[in-house]
Amino acid sequence: MRIALFITCINDSFYPGTGRAVVTVLERLGHTVEFPQEQTCCGQMHFNTGYRPEALPLVNRFARTFAPYDAVVTPSASCAGMVRENHLTVAEQHGSPALGRQIAELAPKVHEFTEFLTDVLDVTDVGARFPYRVTYHPTCHSLRGLRLGDRPQQLLRAVRGLELVDLPAADSCCGFGGTFAVKNADTSAAMLADKTAGVRSTGAEVLCAADNSCLMHIGGGLSRQGAGVRTMHLAEILAATEGDPR
Template sequence: MKIALFVTCVNDTLFPGTGRAVVDVLERLGHQVVFPGGQSCCGQMHLNTGYPDRALSFVEAFTGVFEDAEAVVVPSGSCAAMVRDWHAKLAARHGRADLAERAAALAPRVHELSELLVDVLGVTDVGATFARRVTYHPTCHSLRMLGIGDRPLRLLREVRGLDLAELPDAAECCGFGGTFALKNSDVSAAMCADKIANVERTGAGVLCAADNSCLMHLGGALSKRGSGVQVMHLAEILASTA
């Protein structure tokens, strides 16, 4: 299959290794990955902070870049949810019926990484090896908007050498929430403290998630705390062979 990678602006700017890991995993499985050069932001941060008009321009750009793709992989539940749940709605609300129709047609071909692997490609064993104790945090958008369920866990259970530890109260938010962490910093910090306390209770050396924005939030708190827990995106663990 020929798969287009929407790397997301956060990954492209701060976590380029995640995009490379996605390519490694998919190419190992025999698929061709392309990177459309005209891609930019999904528009989520603009919509969430009250700028729907600006978000609409990103809907138009995304649709134009990816609408001919056989499949689009997104290493972010948050951004995948924005594309699937909001792009067509946003276009329709602005009276752009043409764009809404195109965005709606594209949406079913846009997949978060674990969805693509398990549901579209039909694999759970991607040939990975990672001999560490790992716990998994299901990020809010992936859990509540995409409904990816146990797909990431099914993938992690097939990784050779990996010891998967159950995270207590896993479904609780980490407190990031984009600008929520800035506008409600005390509440955000308290939520984050609860989450990392649960992470440390697992005895895991690695905290895994499918969104680097949440991992950035949690990783910063873990580092400040002097914890030895490392944060890694799901794609990076699945790309590992040692």
């Protein structure tokens, strides 16, 4: 199986260690991962803010870049959801029938990292060790869009030494929502306050999720509160074998 890593903009720019963690885990499981240099943004920001025709070149590039692969793996439920749910809409409304056919064939091959491990590779124990108290935040796209269910928790429960604690009101939004946090700052801040209170109530040392965008938002709130709770992408925990990789 020919596997490509779609790292996404935010990970490439701010959290490159997450992409490296994905490769570490997949290589540990015996797979080779390629990184197409031509990849760029999936167009989600354009699509969600109403600039759908402007997203077309990015959809075109994505389809062209990842067409040769059997599987495209990304450490972002948000971007995986954009490709699987909205690329075809952009292609049909602003592109061509040929692009639509290409997207229809490619989109099912795009997998969020945890669902690729559990559903495609049929693996839950990836040989990780992380002896810390951890809580998991199911981001909106992972919970409501991709419907990951308890796949991330299955993987976390198999990590040696990890104590997984439930997050109160886990299914509530953290208030990030991409441009929502900018356009509706007061509402976003109120939602963030509820989320950080829930995180702190668990006594967890680490908060993890399947989207670094939400972790950036929550982590900022926790840092300003002096909570002492670190945020880590789930892939980084699964890549750890001797405790904290950082």
